[in-house]
Amino acid sequence: MIKFENVSMVYEPKQQNVALDDINIEIDRGEFAFLVGESGSGKSTFLSLVLREKRSTDGAVYVAGQNLNRIPSHRVPKLRRDIGFVFQDFRLLRERTVFDNVAFAMEVIGASRAQIRERVPDALKLVGLEDKARRKPTELSGGEQQRVGIARAIVNRPSILLADEPTGNLDRKNSVEVMNVLNRINQNGTTVLMATHAHELVSEYRHRVIELQRGQVIRDEIDGQYMPMTTVVNQDGSRELLVGDSAVEHDEDSQFTEDQKDEDQ
Amino acid sequence: MKLGFILREAAKGLRQNVVMVVSVVLVTFVSLTFVGASALLQLQINQMKGYWYDRMEVAVYLCDDSSSSTNCAGKEVTDAQRQNIEKVLKSEQLAPYIKEYAYESKDQAYKNFLDQYKNSSLVDQITPEQLPESYRVALVDPEKYPVINEALSTVDGVDPVVDQRELLEKVFQLVRVASAAAAVVAIVMIVCAVLLTGTTIQLSAMHRRLETTIMRLVGASKATIQLPFIIEGVIASLIGGVLASGTLWLLLKFLVEDKLASENVGVAFISTNEVWLVAPGLLIIGIVLATISSVVTLKRYLKV
Numbered sequence A: 001m002i003k004f005e006n007v008s009m010v011y012e013p014k015q016q017n018v019a020l021d022d023i024n025i026e027i028d029r030g031e032f033a034f035l036v037g038e039s040g041s042g043k044s045t046f047l048s049l050v051l052r053e054k055r056s057t058d059g060a061v062y063v064a065g066q067n068l069n070r071i072p073s074h075r076v077p078k079l080r081r082d083i084g085f086v087f088q089d090f091r092l093l094r095e096r097t098v099f100d101n102v103a104f105a106m107e108v109i110g111a112s113r114a115q116i117r118e119r120v121p122d123a124l125k126l127v128g129l130e131d132k133a134r135r136k137p138t139e140l141s142g143g144e145q146q147r148v149g150i151a152r153a154i155v156n157r158p159s160i161l162l163a164d165e166p167t168g169n170l171d172r173k174n175s176v177e178v179m180n181v182l183n184r185i186n187q188n189g190t191t192v193l194m195a196t197h198a199h200e201l202v203s204e205y206r207h208r209v210i211e212l213q214r215g216q217v218i219r220d221e222i223d224g225q226y227m228p229m230t231t232v233v234n235q236d237g238s239r240e241l242l243v244g245d246s247a248v249e250h251d252e253d254s255q256f257t258e259d260q261k262d263e264d265q
Numbered sequence B: 001m002k003l004g005f006i007l008r009e010a011a012k013g014l015r016q017n018v019v020m021v022v023s024v025v026l027v028t029f030v031s032l033t034f035v036g037a038s039a040l041l042q043l044q045i046n047q048m049k050g051y052w053y054d055r056m057e058v059a060v061y062l063c064d065d066s067s068s069s070t071n072c073a074g075k076e077v078t079d080a081q082r083q084n085i086e087k088v089l090k091s092e093q094l095a096p097y098i099k100e101y102a103y104e105s106k107d108q109a110y111k112n113f114l115d116q117y118k119n120s121s122l123v124d125q126i127t128p129e130q131l132p133e134s135y136r137v138a139l140v141d142p143e144k145y146p147v148i149n150e151a152l153s154t155v156d157g158v159d160p161v162v163d164q165r166e167l168l169e170k171v172f173q174l175v176r177v178a179s180a181a182a183a184v185v186a187i188v189m190i191v192c193a194v195l196l197t198g199t200t201i202q203l204s205a206m207h208r209r210l211e212t213t214i215m216r217l218v219g220a221s222k223a224t225i226q227l228p229f230i231i232e233g234v235i236a237s238l239i240g241g242v243l244a245s246g247t248l249w250l251l252l253k254f255l256v257e258d259k260l261a262s263e264n265v266g267v268a269f270i271s272t273n274e275v276w277l278v279a280p281g282l283l284i285i286g287i288v289l290a291t292i293s294s295v296v297t298l299k300r301y302l303k304v
Helices: A043-050 A073-080 A098-107 A113-126 A142-154 A172-187 A199-205 A258-264 B002-016 B018-055 B079-090 B106-116 B142-152 B165-207 B209-217 B222-263 B272-301
Strands: A002-010 A018-027 A032-036 A058-063 A083-086 A160-164 A191-195 A208-213 A216-221 A229-233 A239-243 B058-062 B098-104 B134-139 B158-163
Touching: A002 A043, A018 A043, A018 A058, A018 A208, A018 A216, A032 A043, A032 A172, A032 A199, A043 A058, A043 A160, A043 A191, A083 A142, A098 A113, A098 A142, A098 B209, A113 A142, A113 A172, A142 A160, A142 A172, A160 A172, A172 A191, A172 A199, B002 B018, B002 B165, B002 B222, B018 B165, B018 B222, B018 B272, B058 B079, B058 B142, B079 B098, B079 B134, B079 B142, B098 B106, B134 B142, B142 B158, B158 B165, B165 B209, B165 B222, B165 B272, B209 B222, B222 B272
Parallel strands: A032 A191, A032 A208, A083 A160, A160 A191
Antiparallel strands: A002 A018, A002 A058, A208 A216, A229 A239, B058 B134, B058 B158, B098 B134
16 A cells, blocks of 8 residues: 655655655555654654655655556646644634534545535544534534544545644543444555654554654554563563563562663672 | 635625725726726817818918018019919829819918908008918828928928917827826826735735635635635725715716806817727726726735
8 A cells, every 4th residue: 555665755855854764665555654853863754755745856756556656747646635634733623613624625636515514424434423423613622623533534535634743732531432343444444654752652552663764664563562572581581572661660589681781780 | 516606705805894995995996087088088189170170271471572481582473383283283103192183372371361360450561462372281190291392392482381280299299298287197107006905905805814724725716716806805896986986977067067068169179988988997997996906915815
């Protein structure tokens, strides 16, 4: 569904500011993948390449079988109709109702009134807001607003859903709500790629994890967690796979961790 | 559906941005008024040219006793000289330039003079003898006067060759200067209008960045995203154009038709009809300029 082939992205011609460095990634139809990494690691660049907001300086980006570096710019809108996008800060139109916010995404691509009347309620139902269609965004909680944002992103039935830190502005309870909605959408067959810092969610939901660092993929785990797995050697000589931070919290007597190693010396 | 959407968005832009839109309307109004005024003055020159040139002739005056020119040698023109002049007028070299010519005797000249200056006291002081006889030559193209002058001014019996247009040229020159001045002001004002329209569209685009970002990412076409802004600029310019046309119409109606024309009956003035010629041009200029400045601005400030 999404395929990066030796993709590099350099913002300045001097080759010093490398945003992505020789990335090879393939995300299949129907997959759910987390894109993690520090700020500036290249997550946003990754997403904007998928949306063809930018063209990669090197390599090829394929989305739904099309090489995005090859398609002419007048075909870009058509490509984007097959991709839903969820913003961190919701980006809802305040003066419009929930229904109209979702309808907006259909209006601007020329959908008929009949189509809008049919699809918007479906989308709102999928995110669990069918009874709040007439409310204004300001009357909703953050989690509800984000679900409106998700409904807007999927109302045109895209095959890919990109989410850029969708829970970044939400508390734990609302984040879980949003994650559940994204999971449901994924289960209906939509490919979901979510850039995030929310380590609890990543570790909890157990999807594929792609970690970027300074523009390179340093980890790609099916069924991954937020922190990289580390091999820990127990005192009895057995080995165990543990997740980064939790290694320290793990039963300290039975482990030979980095910390202890330092103390011993 | 989509067109309705685009128009609604444009209307929203006009409402949100009303102060800037009003200033675009006003600047466009003033600049197009000057463009129109310059064009109308040009039309006025053409009108006068057309009117007068039809009536203007080249006068080939013939010698009489009082002539001082060397062609005359102080004597009145002879029959032979007259025939010779007529031969030159009929010659193959001059024929293509001459529409018609006529001989005017001293008596006819006197009659015409009486007609022209009926109400003047000059009439009493002039006798037929004082007026020279002449050939009145109407030219195919009045601008080709020098050809006639060259061919006839050295012929014996010809006193001077006078192009009556030379007198008018001074008036034309004045109107031309006025027209050029209006054109210069118009150009400066148009630059203002273009820049202001650009700024207004830029502000409008910033106002609605949220909408355009969403539109872009859900795959709205470039036209759907940009057209509302372009329409906004075009509508503001059109209003300016209509105001300019109205102002010019009023000026011509009350200043030219009702005042100048009625007080100077013999002079050909342009009328409100000419405004109908100029107005579509003004509206088109308004639309084109607004479109260009909107498109250029959007290219820089609105990512698609």
